[in-house]
Amino acid sequence: MIVVHKWRRLLCRCDELNETVHEKVVLCESGNKPPKSQFLHAAMNVIRFGGKGLIFAQYTTNYLEETEEICEFVECKRQIPLVYVDIEIGTMISIYIRNAKNPVAKITATTTVIGSTVYSPKVASFSSRGPNVLIPSILKPDIAAPGVSILASLGKSFGFKSGTSMAAPHITGIVALLKSLHPDWSPAEIKSAIVTTASVTNRYGMPIKAEGVPRKLADPFDFGGGQVDPNRAADPGLVYDIDPKDYKEIFKCTYGTDTICSKTQKTGYILNLPSITIPDLKKASPVKVSRTLKNVGKGTDVNGVYRVSFQTPPGIKMVVKPEVLVFDADNMVQKFEVVLSCNIEVQGDYTFGSLTWSDTKHFVRIPVSVRPVLQDLYADVA
Numbered sequence: 001m002i003v004v005h006k007w008r009r010l011l012c013r014c015d016e017l018n019e020t021v022h023e024k025v026v027l028c029e030s031g032n033k034p035p036k037s038q039f040l041h042a043a044m045n046v047i048r049f050g051g052k053g054l055i056f057a058q059y060t061t062n063y064l065e066e067t068e069e070i071c072e073f074v075e076c077k078r079q080i081p082l083v084y085v086d087i088e089i090g091t092m093i094s095i096y097i098r099n100a101k102n103p104v105a106k107i108t109a110t111t112t113v114i115g116s117t118v119y120s121p122k123v124a125s126f127s128s129r130g131p132n133v134l135i136p137s138i139l140k141p142d143i144a145a146p147g148v149s150i151l152a153s154l155g156k157s158f159g160f161k162s163g164t165s166m167a168a169p170h171i172t173g174i175v176a177l178l179k180s181l182h183p184d185w186s187p188a189e190i191k192s193a194i195v196t197t198a199s200v201t202n203r204y205g206m207p208i209k210a211e212g213v214p215r216k217l218a219d220p221f222d223f224g225g226g227q228v229d230p231n232r233a234a235d236p237g238l239v240y241d242i243d244p245k246d247y248k249e250i251f252k253c254t255y256g257t258d259t260i261c262s263k264t265q266k267t268g269y270i271l272n273l274p275s276i277t278i279p280d281l282k283k284a285s286p287v288k289v290s291r292t293l294k295n296v297g298k299g300t301d302v303n304g305v306y307r308v309s310f311q312t313p314p315g316i317k318m319v320v321k322p323e324v325l326v327f328d329a330d331n332m333v334q335k336f337e338v339v340l341s342c343n344i345e346v347q348g349d350y351t352f353g354s355l356t357w358s359d360t361k362h363f364v365r366i367p368v369s370v371r372p373v374l375q376d377l378y379a380d381v382a
């Protein structure tokens with residue numbers, strides 16, 4: 001049993017602590033700042049003033065495996081126990097400390113919770129987010145994949161790591177499997193299959209959440225098309241293909257010259273991407289976007305009737321023509337158009353929706369992100 005330091009909730013800076021925390025457990029919090037550096041400083045300061053332990057309250061994020069590196073840095077594993085809790089639990093502990101006459105803390109062995117009771121997937125707080133800075137008319141990110149606490153080879157041993165370097169091998173492996181199943185698919189078709197079959201809900205059918213400050217429901221700027229689903233990607237029904245030459249019209253031959261290059265840089269949404277992003281939609285100037293779909297179904301799926309459904313971004317009017325696409329052995333490629341216009345005249349932020357083609361067996365979904373503007377600016381008018 002350890003006496004808990006009876007103190008207000010602190011960031012645990014040097015100027016906030018003194019010898020009164022000696023032999024006591026200290027409750028600290030990260031506030032709305034990234035917890036990694038805050039945790040390091042809190043641990044060092046509590047150790048400096050002789051604290052017996054540290055309870056660190058933070059907004060929900062994924063930094064658990066990094067505590068080992070931090071502990072090794074400050075040599076705290078041999079000195080005091082360190083515990084991560086979320087802000088809600090930190091508040092409960094703070095209330096307990098204030099109300100209890102002799103507040104105590106008890107240390108027990110850790111437990112691991114796995115299975116259906118774990119809320120997953122979630123977008124990690126460190127995951128890169130949109131919009132695309134260089135070309136706002138091309139959605140980024142494209143897809144989300146497992147990248148948190150992944151068991152990885154570390155030299156002659158193994159350990160848990162998090163980051164893009166953990167998510168990338170998952171996508172790479174899926175791409176390799178799709179290429180082995182469909183050797184005639186182009187890179188764009190493989191990407192389309194991955195993006196259009198991704199999931200935007202968790203195992204319970206609830207929207208995927210994105211961690212950070214604040215935690216929120218994930219949108220295309222968090223996960224692109226969604227969480228990758230390799231089984232569905234193997235049989236997407238329809239795919240969006242792109243001629244590699246089309247990219248040169250977007251990048252304006254930055255890396256060299258070519259006779260097919262456009263003299264003026266064109267907007268990114270002319271590409272046949274499995275997404276639609278309009279960063280500068282004006283009320284007086286509706287935007288027409290064309291997309292082409294290819295039926296990659298086999299057997300009975302060669303003949304298919306796909307009907308469109310869509311979730312219109314708030315404040316935007318979206319019209320799709322035609323609303324039905326019919327495929328057969330002689331017509332494996334079909335084209336459709338999307339007309340987007342503003343219902344409101346504002347200098348706004350991005351709003352999100354989606355467009356899905358389905359034959360009741362396949363659901364070919366792409367994200368739609370639109371930003372209405374009054375002026376040619378990328379900053380909101382305050």
